[in-house]
Amino acid sequence: MRAHEAGALHAEGYGGPPQWLPYPSDVNALLPQLWPADAHRDADGQLVVGGVRAGDIAAEFGTPAYVLDEADFRRRAQAFRDEFAAPFAEIGTGLDVYYAGKAFLCTAVARWVGEEGLFLDVCSGGELAVAKRAGFPAERIGMHGNNKSSAEIEAALEYGVGRIIVDSFHEIERVAQIARRLGVRAPVMVRVTVGVEAHTHEYIATAHEDQKFGFSLAGGQAAAAVEAILAASDALDLRGLHSHIGSQIFDTAGFEVAAGRLLGLHAEVARRGHVLPELDLGGGFGIAYTSENTPMAAHDLGAGLAEITRRTCEAEGVAVPRISIEPGRAIVGSAGYTLYEVGTVKEVELGGGGRRAYVSVDGGMSDNARTALYAADYSCTMAVRASEAPPMLSRVVGKHCESGDIVVMDEYLPTDVRPGDLLAVPGTGAYCRALSSQYNHVPRPPVVAVRDGRARLIVRRESIDDILALDVE
Numbered sequence: 387m388r389a390h391e392a393g394a395l396h397a398e399g400y401g402g403p404p405q406w407l408p409y410p411s412d413v414n415a416l417l418p419q420l421w422p423a424d425a426h427r428d429a430d431g432q433l434v435v436g437g438v439r440a441g442d443i444a445a446e447f448g449t450p451a452y453v454l455d456e457a458d459f460r461r462r463a464q465a466f467r468d469e470f471a472a473p474f475a476e477i478g479t480g481l482d483v484y485y486a487g488k489a490f491l492c493t494a495v496a497r498w499v500g501e502e503g504l505f506l507d508v509c510s511g512g513e514l515a516v517a518k519r520a521g522f523p524a525e526r527i528g529m530h531g532n533n534k535s536s537a538e539i540e541a542a543l544e545y546g547v548g549r550i551i552v553d554s555f556h557e558i559e560r561v562a563q564i565a566r567r568l569g570v571r572a573p574v575m576v577r578v579t580v581g582v583e584a585h586t587h588e589y590i591a592t593a594h595e596d597q598k599f600g601f602s603l604a605g606g607q608a609a610a611a612v613e614a615i616l617a618a619s620d621a622l623d624l625r626g627l628h629s630h631i632g633s634q635i636f637d638t639a640g641f642e643v644a645a646g647r648l649l650g651l652h653a654e655v656a657r658r659g660h661v662l663p664e665l666d667l668g669g670g671f672g673i674a675y676t677s678e679n680t681p682m683a684a685h686d687l688g689a690g691l692a693e694i695t696r697r698t699c700e701a702e703g704v705a706v707p708r709i710s711i712e713p714g715r716a717i718v719g720s721a722g723y724t725l726y727e728v729g730t731v732k733e734v735e736l737g738g739g740g741r742r743a744y745v746s747v748d749g750g751m752s753d754n755a756r757t758a759l760y761a762a763d764y765s766c767t768m769a770v771r772a773s774e775a776p777p778m779l780s781r782v783v784g785k786h787c788e789s790g791d792i793v794v795m796d797e798y799l800p801t802d803v804r805p806g807d808l809l810a811v812p813g814t815g816a817y818c819r820a821l822s823s824q825y826n827h828v829p830r831p832p833v834v835a836v837r838d839g840r841a842r843l844i845v846r847r848e849s850i851d852d853i854l855a856l857d858v859e
């Protein structure tokens with residue numbers, strides 16, 4: 387069984403259509419939860435996103451291409467900033483939204499995040515460099531990572547980031563040393579592993595934590611990390627505790643357990659005279675990739691988390707600290723789609739008399755690793771024409787030399803899909819360009835931002851020359 391980022395419970399085998407995939411009544415329909423808010427088909431049956439026709443993207447920028455709807459990205463950022471945050475104001479505290487740059491970051495996106503008043507999480511020197519290039523305000527940056535190099539820590543402190551989330555005792559030492567050398571006091575948060583693994587509609591609560599991130603709560607390591615930081619208060623300014631419990635989470639049950647445990651430690655530290663001003667509940671809010679996913683509205687999610695926070699603080703007898711969250715996928719995921727051109731179509735017999743079409747496109751696991759890596763499900767649709775042909779169970783595969791090179795595991799496409807057709811895969815804004823590779827020396831696709839009927843390149847396509855340029859022999 388392959389791994390799944392949402393947990394092994396989610397993994398599925400191979401066979402006919404999966405249970406969750408309905409036979410479509412209209413193979414050309416766009417499911418609203420998978421697409422940017424303004425996505426539609428025009429009179430010619432063409433997909434239009436951000437006011438730009440898919441065919442025009444292909445003509446100007448080629449395929450494959452990632453397309454990102456700027457207005458939709460901003461709307462989702464605003465929903466966290468305003469609708470998610472409103473219930474926190476009602477319980478008398480503030481909420482800071484850190485966009486998790488690892489989902490997708492480039493200079494343009496860092497600017498959108500900054501302009502919308504959000505904060506930004508980076509987890510490497512490379513992501514920090516993009517933030518700096520975008521002129522992102524340093525005090526609104528959080529720096530993550532379980533093995534930050536001294537150079538990365540130094541770069542973050544020199545830029546003046548608002549927080550470094552420390553992840554090990556070695557790192558506490560390292561940050562303190564570098565801060566002393568630079569003559570600054572480093573703002574830090576402690577990454578706590580709270581023994582909650584949340585994915586989709588299930589979560590597992592354990593007393594132990596067998597993973598690389600953070601300081602475990604149960605073993606007393608998190609409390610010891612707090613001690614170590616307070617003991618180095620000349621160099622380190624402890625801002626609060628942090629936890630991140632998983633990805634593709636659709637309800638608040640896992641957060642309830644996590645917040646309870648995190649605030650337990652927060653209260654213990656407060657009772658010993660150190661009232662920490664902040665608390666971070668992490669990211670992982672789920673999005674729809676297929677018809678089986680139903681994400682919560684930002685306001686409902688915020689109301690749930692605010693109520694959990696209020697209740698837990700009351701039970702612990704502590705004031706509500708300033709809360710932060712770190713959504714990545716929930717801001718950028720559904721704002722993006724990938725446009726491919728079909729190269730070949732093949733039909734195979736399945737056991738039991740069924741048939742499946744294998745539709746090969748001009749990209750694959752190099753531009754979307756999630757299907758191979760996590761058995762992630764996607765959906766897809768014809769991008770430049772609607773079809774009257776009946777639906778057929780299909781699998782969209784890439785051009786790489788691996789049978790696991792699958793983009794969309796199961797989808798109904800019309801039986802007349804043919805070479806030269808364009809296909810659009812929604813929900814690829816997060817963790818696709820970010821996880822892309824040059825596997826088989828296939829150059830990575832560009833990212834095209836669309837807005838108000840205009841398309842603009844924000845990350846250019848890699849060329850064969852780019853690939854050869856690294857090869858110095």
Ligand SMILES: *Cc1c(COP(=O)(O)O)cnc(C)c1O
Nearest residue numbers: 486630633669670712713714715
């Ligand atoms: C990955 C990650 C996030 C963002 O996760 P999403 O599923 O994209 O919301 C937030 N915080 C931390 C610490 C992460 O590692």
